[in-house]
Amino acid sequence: MTPNQNRETVSIRDYHAHLYYDVNTLDEARSLADELNLIHPVKIGTFHQKPVGPHPVWSCQLTVSVDQLGEVIPWLLIHHGNVDVFIHPNTGDDLADHTRYVMWIGESYPLNISIFS
Secondary structure, eight states: OOGGGGSOOOOOOEEEEEEEEOTTTHHHHHHHHHHHHHHSOOEEOOOOSSOOTTOSSEEEEEEEETTTHHHHHHHHHHHOTTOEEEEEEESSOHHHHHHTSOEEESOOOOOOGGGGO
């Protein structure tokens, strides 16, 4: 048996980079999304001012294509400032996407994964 025979095959449609912010960093999050969009066009979602879905704090979802991810992550690593970023793929398995296949830039937060039950 080769090492890769036990690996699961997962198809990634795109990625979500969720910006996490609060009342003090909302404007910084908006600027971060706008600057990123100028360099690497992404779909910018709603800037929620309450926890939504599994996200325990205010957040905004950026949709990043598979082809863009290699450029977007380094950019966010350098430029995220006081905004934390939760990144996950979209594979069709919401629970795994939000627990097993995740990346954080800045602080990490416990998610409300009970919504996926």
